[in-house]
Amino acid sequence: MATSASIPGSWSENILEYFLRNNLIATEDGALITWYHAANxxxxxxxxxxxxxxxxxxxxxxxxxxxEHVQPIMAHPPETSSDLTLQEWLGAVLQSNKGIKLDFKSLAAVQPSMMLLENVKPQLKRPVWINADVLPGPDGTSRAVAAKPFIDTVTSFFPDVTFSLGWTTGWHPEKVNDGYSWTMVKEMEHICGELSQPVTFPVRAALVRQSSAQLLWLLSKSNRYSLTVWTGKNDDYSVEDLLYIRDHFDKRQVFYDILEPQNHEFKQAIGIKVNL
Structure with a gap:
C-alpha cells in the first residue's frame, strides 16, 4: 500500500520530486531549490x-x-506581534505552487498550528517541512524545543510530514568555533532513527566543514536524511566552504538556504543560474 509520502501532489512528497515534476528544477539537485527566509x-x-x-x-x-482564543502568528523572537496570522499566511501561500517550511521556537504554538494545517490538508499538495531546534548544539544559548512532545504532536496530525530537526547554535567572530560533535550527531540519530518519515538537519554553514566526518556519518544512517545548510547574518564563512560541502556530500542530500552575496557566488561557481 502506498503511503502519502510516495503520492505525487501530496504534502509529504519528496521536495526534489515535487519541483522536478512541476518543471521548476531540471534535475534532482538540492542546490537548485531556492528559499525565501522569514516571510513573517x-x-x-x-x-x-x-x-x-x-x-x-x-x-x-x-x-x-x-x-483564551489567541491565534498563531508569524513572528521571530524577540518580535511578539505581527500583522499576519498563520491562517492568513496559509491562505495566501496555498494560492501558489510554493513549498512551506514552518519554524517553531516553542511547543505552545505547535498544536494550534497543526490544527490550522489540518483544516487545509486537501489543499496543501506541496512539500511541507516542520522545523524546530530540538537539541543543544555548538555554542547554542537559546532553549531547545523538547524533541519527543514536538515530534509526537506533529505526527499526531501529519504522520509522514518532513521534519527539519536541528541544534541550537552560536557563532563568534573572535574565537575558534567548534563544529557539531560526535555526541551531538549520535544524539540526533537516536531521536530520528526511530522515525519513518524524511528528516532534514539544518546545519550552520560556518560550522559544517569542521564537522564533515560527523555529518557524513549521520547522513549514512538513513536514506531519509538530508542537510539544509543555513547562514547567520554575521557569520564568517567562504564560498570555498560551500564548495567543500558540494564536493563531499551527495547533491541530492544537501539544500542551501544561503544569504547574499555568498548564495549568488556559490551558484555561479557550480554553474547554476540565479534568478534575482
Missing part, C-alpha cells in the same frame, strides 16, 4: 510569493497576551 509579515510574504523562490520559510509563535 504581509509585505515580506507578498514579496516571497512574487519571487522565484521554491520554498517559503516563516516563523510561528503564540502571542502571550493572555487571550
Amino acid at each position: 509579515c504581509k509585505a515580506h510574504l507578498d514579496e516571497a510569493l512574487k519571487s522565484p523562490a521554491h520554498m517559503i520559510e516563516a516563523d510561528v509563535l503564540l502571542p502571550s497576551d493572555g487571550s
